[in-house]
Amino acid sequence: MNNSSTTRSFNPCLVCGDKSIGFNFGVLSCMACKAFFRRNAVRLGTYDFTCPKDGDCSITHTFRRICNCCRLAKCFRVGMRKDLILSEAEKEARRKTVAKNRQKREQVLKTQCLDMVPVSTIQYFTPHQLTYLSQSDRILLGNVFNTYETTCIAARNSHLPEFPTKKHTNLYDFLNEYSLMHKVLIDYFKVIPEFNTLAIDDKICLIRNQFGVVNNINEAIVHPGISNNLIVSSSNVYGTYITNRLIKSIQRIAPFTNDPIILKLLLLVVAFSSGNCRNRNDTEMDQICNDTLSIYFAQNIYTELLWKYVLSRSSTEIDAVKFFDKLVQFLLYLLDVHLLIDGYINGLYFEIEQMEPLMQSMWPKPIKRDSSLMSGMDVESD
Amino acid sequence: MNNSSTTRSFNPCLVCGDKSIGFNFGVLSCMACKAFFRRNAVRLGTYDFTCPKDGDCSITHTFRRICNCCRLAKCFRVGMRKDLILSEAEKEARRKTVAKNRQKREQVLKTQCLDMVPVSTIQYFTPHQLTYLSQSDRILLGNVFNTYETTCIAARNSHLPEFPTKKHTNLYDFLNEYSLMHKVLIDYFKVIPEFNTLAIDDKICLIRNQFGVVNNINEAIVHPGISNNLIVSSSNVYGTYITNRLIKSIQRIAPFTNDPIILKLLLLVVAFSSGNCRNRNDTEMDQICNDTLSIYFAQNIYTELLWKYVLSRSSTEIDAVKFFDKLVQFLLYLLDVHLLIDGYINGLYFEIEQMEPLMQSMWPKPIKRDSSLMSGMDVESD
DNA sequence: TAGCGTTCACTCGGTTCA
DNA sequence: TGAACCGAGTGAACGCTA
Ligand SMILES: [Zn+2]
Ligand SMILES: [Zn+2]
Ligand SMILES: [Zn+2]
Ligand SMILES: [Zn+2]
Numbered sequence: 005m006n007n008s009s010t011t012r013s014f015n016p017c018l019v020c021g022d023k024s025i026g027f028n029f030g031v032l033s034c035m036a037c038k039a040f041f042r043r044n045a046v047r048l049g050t051y052d053f054t055c056p057k058d059g060d061c062s063i064t065h066t067f068r069r070i071c072n073c074c075r076l077a078k079c080f081r082v083g084m085r086k087d088l089i090l091s092e093a094e095k096e097a098r099r100k101t102v103a104k105n106r107q108k109r110e111q112v113l114k115t116q117c118l119d120m121v122p123v124s125t126i127q128y129f130t131p132h133q134l135t136y137l138s139q140s141d142r143i144l145l146g147n148v149f150n151t152y153e154t155t156c157i158a159a160r161n162s163h164l165p166e167f168p169t170k171k172h173t174n175l176y177d178f179l180n181e182y183s184l185m186h187k188v189l190i191d192y193f194k195v196i197p198e199f200n201t202l203a204i205d206d207k208i209c210l211i212r213n214q215f216g217v218v219n220n221i222n223e224a225i226v227h228p229g230i231s232n233n234l235i236v237s238s239s240n241v242y243g244t245y246i247t248n249r250l251i252k253s254i255q256r257i258a259p260f261t262n263d264p265i266i267l268k269l270l271l272l273v274v275a276f277s278s279g280n281c282r283n284r285n286d287t288e289m290d291q292i293c294n295d296t297l298s299i300y301f302a303q304n305i306y307t308e309l310l311w312k313y314v315l316s317r318s319s320t321e322i323d324a325v326k327f328f329d330k331l332v333q334f335l336l337y338l339l340d341v342h343l344l345i346d347g348y349i350n351g352l353y354f355e356i357e358q359m360e361p362l363m364q365s366m367w368p369k370p371i372k373r374d375s376s377l378m379s380g381m382d383v384e385s386d
Numbered sequence: 387m388n389n390s391s392t393t394r395s396f397n398p399c400l401v402c403g404d405k406s407i408g409f410n411f412g413v414l415s416c417m418a419c420k421a422f423f424r425r426n427a428v429r430l431g432t433y434d435f436t437c438p439k440d441g442d443c444s445i446t447h448t449f450r451r452i453c454n455c456c457r458l459a460k461c462f463r464v465g466m467r468k469d470l471i472l473s474e475a476e477k478e479a480r481r482k483t484v485a486k487n488r489q490k491r492e493q494v495l496k497t498q499c500l501d502m503v504p505v506s507t508i509q510y511f512t513p514h515q516l517t518y519l520s521q522s523d524r525i526l527l528g529n530v531f532n533t534y535e536t537t538c539i540a541a542r543n544s545h546l547p548e549f550p551t552k553k554h555t556n557l558y559d560f561l562n563e564y565s566l567m568h569k570v571l572i573d574y575f576k577v578i579p580e581f582n583t584l585a586i587d588d589k590i591c592l593i594r595n596q597f598g599v600v601n602n603i604n605e606a607i608v609h610p611g612i613s614n615n616l617i618v619s620s621s622n623v624y625g626t627y628i629t630n631r632l633i634k635s636i637q638r639i640a641p642f643t644n645d646p647i648i649l650k651l652l653l654l655v656v657a658f659s660s661g662n663c664r665n666r667n668d669t670e671m672d673q674i675c676n677d678t679l680s681i682y683f684a685q686n687i688y689t690e691l692l693w694k695y696v697l698s699r700s701s702t703e704i705d706a707v708k709f710f711d712k713l714v715q716f717l718l719y720l721l722d723v724h725l726l727i728d729g730y731i732n733g734l735y736f737e738i739e740q741m742e743p744l745m746q747s748m749w750p751k752p753i754k755r756d757s758s759l760m761s762g763m764d765v766e767s768d
Numbered sequence: 769t770a771g772c773g774t775t776c777a778c779t780c781g782g783t784t785c786a
Numbered sequence: 787t788g789a790a791c792c793g794a795g796t797g798a799a800c801g802c803t804a
Contacts, residue, residue: 028771028772038772042772088772089772089773090773102773
């Protein structure tokens with residue numbers, strides 16, 4: 005008897021006689037008949053298969069397309085099995101598995117965004133780049149870079165090497181650990197002159213309003229990648245749906261981490277957004293900032309700097325626009341994720357009550373309290 | 387023997403000798419003979435085909451139209467098969483399939499886009515919706531709806547039934563026609579109290595900064611669909627790349643046009659964006675608004691109204707969030723398209739110079755002029 | 769690697785409209 | 787009448803899991 009390899013190589017499609025590619029739905033058959041059977045066997049009840057002749061059309065490579073009634077009949081006659089076609093539910097399950105695996109793989113994969121190459125230090129500029137970035141721009145970039153190094157990166161290196169350090173099961177535990185880096189991030193903002201000169205109320209307002217997004221971006225810089233602890237913790241406290249979206253957002257931000265400065269500038273651009281981008285159901289937290297104009301100008305400074313920087317690192321202006329677009333698209337995605345998370349946390353008064361003061365102040369108050377709670381933020385000028 | 391691809395490429399129509407387009411009704415033939423055979427073979431019994439000469443007219447590209455009788459005869463002679471023409475019943479079945487598929491596609495689109503059902507008038511509200519929309523909200527919605535009806539819709543019905551009315555070849559011609567509805571749109575804004583009470587400079591600033599996006603959304607409401615004139619005009623003035631993206635954006639906005647109010651609110655939300663979202667290379671046009679705070683409040687009013695409305699029309703809050711997300715994603719896409727267009731038009735000084743004053747003021751000035759040009763906008767309170 | 773599904777370019781029917 | 791278009795069906799190429 006032939007072994008299967010010999011069978012495949014030399015035996016023709018049992019339906020049409022064309023070259024077979026293997027056993028499909030139980031029968032040695034060609035690519036075309038395989039596709040034909042999958043498409044047509046499932047709609048036997050819903051579609052009227054009628055032979056224009058008397059039902060004994062010969063099915064050959066050339067004429068197999070003439071009568072699909074007789075072709076389908078022959079498929080069944082040579083033994084093709086409809087039950088080997090995946091049902092809608094089975095297909096859905098398969099798609100899910102595929103998506104899961106893909107996610108796992110892409111996590112490892114480092115995608116390059118645009119033609120921007122990673123650089124080791126911000127001091128390196130080619131003549132081309134000089135045309136977009138003025139001397140003062142470069143000084144400003146250097147300052148931003150160094151500021152971030154001495155705050156967030158330093159903290160990561162000294163006492164916050166990883167996050168989360170354990171597999172959390174409680175939201176408040178998770179967020180309490182989250183707040184450690186959050187405080188360092190506020191330190192970073194405080195060294196930015198445009199932020200530090202704002203009134204205390206406005207600082208609080210900005211930090212509250214952009215809480216989720218800025219911290220998410222910051223985490224991507226200081227703790228790049230998706231640790232197992234993070235996935236498990238997030239799944240435990242947020243559930244699968246939110247976790248999947250969080251992971252997706254981390255994957256989307258990953259390419260930008262190749263650049264030494266973009267995300268640090270983006271942090272500032274987002275931080276200086278006076279609009280309330282939280283999804284909270286308490287009206288008292290929807291405070292708007294007082295000095296909207298100063299905030300607006302500050303945002304402008306860093307948006308412009310970011311734009312110039314992107315321009316300087318792109319080969320063409322159109323590439324810069326595309327890149328900027330990617331950045332904005334990502335930001336919108338991130339914003340949406342955090343609207344979801346906010347909506348989720350809003351009602352968890354018990355969890356909110358267990359949070360440490362600063363983190364607690366990011367959410368609606370479970371019970372009326374003295375607003376001096378906010379003093380825990382410690383965002384005074386220094 | 388030739389394979390079918392070679393056959394198709396080099397061999398002429400077996401009927402008339404014209405360039406063949408493939409196998410039609412079993413015979414390598416041209417577009418014209420394909421249509422001819424389909425139309426005439428079916429009415430062989432009902433129509434008297436008679437040759438004015440003696441029945442041996444030569445059928446060539448030039449003379450094929452002279453004698454139907456001999457042309458049809460030749461079709462049959464070279465082997466065209468009448469049985470490959472779909473019968474009336476088969477055509478009916480096919481139409482049914484197409485309709486079913488179309489419905490399925492639209493269904494998918496709609497469920498992707500939320501489970502919002504179109505309503506005929508804004509006055510219709512179920513008790514469920516009352517929980518989200520207060521009495522004053524509903525009055526406001528009604529006002530917005532009526533305002534839009536009496537401005538943009540009225541103008542469409544009276545004197546701007548379609549756009550564009552011709553296949554433009556010049557950018558300035560195209561945009562000059564565009565400006566007709568643009569002016570009506572400004573009328574719509576002027577009836578909105580929050581807009582009308584702004585200082586004249588701020589009105590101008592808002593209209594300029596959001597020019598492309600608001601007009602694009604407005605066109606989607608008043609002239610839904612993608613007309614041939616639009617595609618041709620756009621291809622002529624913007625080129626293929628931008629046109630494709632424009633078409634894509636119109637396709638993406640289409641599902642939202644099922645709702646009677648959402649896009650009208652979106653128009654206001656976008657209009658009240660004080661940020662400069664244009665891609666223009668002149669610094670003088672990057673003016674920022676003076677009364678940013680009023681604009682911010684105005685935007686808040688309509689954003690909130692939009693949100694409440696979406697919430698009221700969604701079955702669950704999560705659906706509402708998803709829908710809102712789609713809306714924002716779409717807006718971002720649209721913004722990006724118009725950044726592209728701005729970048730394209732910026733340098734076309736000659737085109738800009740040919741525009742009528744209002745339209746011209748939307749773009750960088752080709753040469754220094756008295757800024758009284760802006761008075762052409764006529765956005766004073768009335 | 770065998771054997772599923774998915775994707776996409778292509779063919780050939782009909783339809784539309786200038 | 788015929789150019790231009792639409793859309794279902796086809797099958798080659800490929801992706802993926804077990
Ligand atoms: Zn076969
Ligand atoms: Zn048959
Ligand atoms: Zn011909
Ligand atoms: Zn004749």
